[in-house]
Structures are given as structure tokens and as C-alpha cells.
Amino acid sequence: MASPQHDPVLLDRVVALLSPALERGGPGRDDAGRETVLIDATLGLGGHSEAVLTHCPHARVVGIDRDTDALALASARLSRFGDRFTGVHAVYDEIAEVTADLGLPAVDAVLFDLGVSSMQLDVAERGFAYAVDAPLDMRMDRSGGAGGPTAADVLNTYSAAxxxxxxxxxxEEKFARKIAAAIVREREAAPFTTSGALVELLYAEIPAPARRTGGHPAKRTFQALRMEVNDELSVLRRALPAALDAIDVGGRVVVEAYHSLEDRLVKQAFTAVTRSEVPPDLPFVPEGSEPAMRLVTRGAEKADAAEIAANPRAASVRLRAVERVRAAESTPSRGSRAPHQGAPR
Structure with a gap:
């Protein structure tokens, strides 16, 4: 099997957004020799982490991934950075547990690059891709204790509703009801086990005019199954507040989302922590009433035409970033946090 390839989306922009939090220059950052920490919450093949470790020489990266295959490949790729990189097998809503285990009371940045990675799409037996006939698995974590339903289980056991x-x-499938009814009907004759049978059904059920626009007719169904199998929206709902709680003053959370529901959750979470609770007609904001964070991006940033042409996955990306400007009462101050050097790895 050829080595999986991955082109990180908006790589330079992501590094530019993370750098101020990882290269001093923010509030209280006069301790020039201090190591800074990025939590790469969706490590994948480590492309974003590699760029950060290269461009931010004082930064350390803790890479989280639920996919043990991706974690192994990324760890090998980043081994040249020595103990500046730590790989952790976990789901990205477990940020608080990961930082506690590593002795990190606060971190400087958290990055999410959501969705499926190119590695998962490229490995046929994972079942994420509709271009080849493969077992309908789609679990990001297939390690022994992970369990959980596969895409085949969803297709063969869920009701039409x-x-x-x-x-x-x-x-966001317009023909969802029609496709669901066909799945329930067809599984009576033979359960779904591989992607080929599902793709064949989708070609039959989606009208020809609709198949000619919006990409491959199986794209939306495969995305939906993957998100259901991995409970992605529920994980993100828990992960966003965990990431916001984890960063210190001057720290940033950067998120790349590829689905409208994901981006909506990110927008809502960022709006909540950057909105002032002071009445709008008050002539001044009382000390201590300022929002804890500020938006770094204006709305959601998108990839330009050149990047989309080179990497079609970038077409749907929505990039948002936020920075902590005021310490939360429960967040350790810069002076009280434990030093990162020598922390458990």
C-alpha cells in the first residue's frame, strides 16, 4: 500500500494565526525562554503540526487523534523533533484529561482541522471512500477497546426515519427520505456490507439531473454516515468549551470546519465568549466585565481559488479563530502555571 498523502488546508494562514500565541509577544510574554504548547486536537498525518514545529522553535506540540493508524504515521513523521512532539491516543473532546495527564494547567493554542483526513480516504479498507468497493466501516478509532457501530451497522439496523x-x-441530502426507504427495502434481501452496493443504490435513487451537479452522488451519504458513526457533532460540542477553557491569556483556538453544522457550532461557541454582557446603552464597560476573548478572524475565512484548484478539499473550509484576552477565574495565571519544561510526556 502506498504511503497516504495529505495536503493541509490553509497551512500558511493557520500557522500565521497560531504564531502570535506560540512566539511570545502577547500579554505577559516577557519570559523569552519559555516553551509554549499547541494542542493539535485532530492530528491526522501531522502536516499542521510539522509546520508549527518548524516555524515556532520554542513550541511544543501535543497531537491528539482517535485514529491509531494516523497517530502512528504522524508520530513517525514528527520524530525528528524529539520531545517537542507528544502523540496521544484520545478523542478530541478529552482535552482536559490529556492536559491533566501531561501536567499542563494551561496551553497556548488549540487547533482543530475537522472532518475526515486524506489518509482515511486513501486507505480503501477503512470504508470512507466511495470510489472503491470496500467494507463499510468508517470508524476513525478501530482499536480493540473502541467498539462502536460501523457504517454497515447503521445501514442495516436504523429505521427509515x-x-x-x-x-x-x-x-444535507435532498433525497434523504427516498434513499432511506430504498436502503430499508434492499437490506431485506441482503444486508449492506461493502460500499459498492450502497453506491449502486444511490445511483438508482438519485435522479439523473441531480447526479450531474454537486459532485459524486454518494458524497453526501458517505459524509453523513461517517459523522453518525463517529458521533462527530456531539464530540465537537464538548470539545469547543474544553479548548476555550484550556488556553491561557494570549492563547488562541483555531478551527477549520468543512460542514455547515460544524461551522455553526464553532460560530456559536466563539460568539458566546466574545460577546459583552454589559447593556449596549452603558457609556463604558466596567472593569472586569469585558469579554474573556476576542475574535481574531472577521467571520469565516475561506480558501482562495488557487488553493481550491490544487486541493479540492479546501473548497468547503471555513476558518475561525479566537484569542483569550482576560483570565477566567478558574484559569491559572501566567505566573502561577507549572513550567512546561520537564512536564510528564
Whole structure:
């Protein structure tokens, strides 16, 4: 099997957004020799982490991934950085547990690059891709204790109403009800086990005019199944507040989302922590009432035409970033936090 390839989306922009938090220059950052820490919450093949470690020489990266295959490949790729990189097998809503285990009371930045990685799409037996006939798995974590339903389990056990919900909400599929009814009908004759049978059904159920626009007709259904199998939106709902709580003053959270529901959750979470609770007609903001964070990006940033042409995955990206400007009462101050050097790895 050829080595999986991955082109990180908006790589230079992501590094530019993270750098101020990882290279001093922010509030209270006069301790020039101090190591800074990035949590790469969706490590994948480590492309973003590699760029950060290269451009920010004082930074350390803790890379989290639920996919043990991706974690192994990224760890090998980043081994040249020595103990500046630590790989952790976890789901990205477990940020608080990971930082506690590593003795990090606060970190300087958290990065999320959501969705499926190119590695997962490129490895046929993972079942994420519709271009080849492969077992319908789609679990990001296939390690022994992970368990959980596969995409085949979803197709073969969910009711028509449940399948319609998944396809409509996660895949934004206009023909969700029609496809769900066909899945329930066809599985009576033979259960779904591989992607080929599902793709064949989708070609039959999606009208020809609709198949000619919006990419491959299986794209939306496969996306929906992947998000359901991995409970991605629920994980993100828990992960965003955990990331915001983890960063110190001057720290940043940067998120790349590829689905409208994901981006909506990010926007809502960032709006909540950057909005002032002071009445708008008050002539001044009382000390201590300022928002804890500020938006770094104006709305959601997108990839330009050149990047989309080179990397089609960039077409749907929505990039947002936020920075902590005021310490939360429960957040350790810069002076009281434990030093990163020598922390457990």
C-alpha cells in the first residue's frame, strides 16, 4: 500500500494565526525562554503540526487523534523533533484529561482541522471512500477497546426515519427520505456490507439531473454516515468549551470546519465568549466585565481559488479563530502555571 498523502488546508494562514500565541509577544510574554504548547486536537498525518514545529522553535506540540493508524504515521513523521512532539491516543473532546495527564494547567493554542483526513480516504479498507468497493466501516478509532457501530451497522439496523434524519442533517441530502426507504427495502434481501452496493443504490435513487451537479452522488451519504458513526457533532460540542477553557491569556483556538453544522457550532461557541454582557446603552464597560476573548478572524475565512484548484478539499473550509484576552477565574495565571519544561510526556 502506498504511503497516504495529505495536503493541509490553509497551512500558511493557520500557522500565521497560531504564531502570535506560540512566539511570545502577547500579554505577559516577557519570559523569552519559555516553551509554549499547541494542542493539535485532530492530528491526522501531522502536516499542521510539522509546520508549527518548524516555524515556532520554542513550541511544543501535543497531537491528539482517535485514529491509531494516523497517530502512528504522524508520530513517525514528527520524530525528528524529539520531545517537542507528544502523540496521544484520545478523542478530541478529552482535552482536559490529556492536559491533566501531561501536567499542563494551561496551553497556548488549540487547533482543530475537522472532518475526515486524506489518509482515511486513501486507505480503501477503512470504508470512507466511495470510489472503491470496500467494507463499510468508517470508524476513525478501530482499536480493540473502541467498539462502536460501523457504517454497515447503521445501514442495516436504523429505521427509515432514523436514516432520513442522518442523511438530511449530516449529509444535507435532498433525497434523504427516498434513499432511506430504498436502503430499508434492499437490506431485506441482503444486508449492506461493502460500499459498492450502497453506491449502486444511490445511483438508482438519485435522479439523473441531480447526479450531474454537486459532485459524486454518494458524497453526501458517505459524509453523513461517517459523522453518525463517529458521533462527530456531539464530540465537537464538548470539545469547543474544553479548548476555550484550556488556553491561557494570549492563547488562541483555531478551527477549520468543512460542514455547515460544524461551522455553526464553532460560530456559536466563539460568539458566546466574545460577546459583552454589559447593556449596549452603558457609556463604558466596567472593569472586569469585558469579554474573556476576542475574535481574531472577521467571520469565516475561506480558501482562495488557487488553493481550491490544487486541493479540492479546501473548497468547503471555513476558518475561525479566537484569542483569550482576560483570565477566567478558574484559569491559572501566567505566573502561577507549572513550567512546561520537564512536564510528564
Amino acid at each position: 432514523e436514516l432520513t434524519r442522518v442523511l438530511r442533517d449530516y449529509g
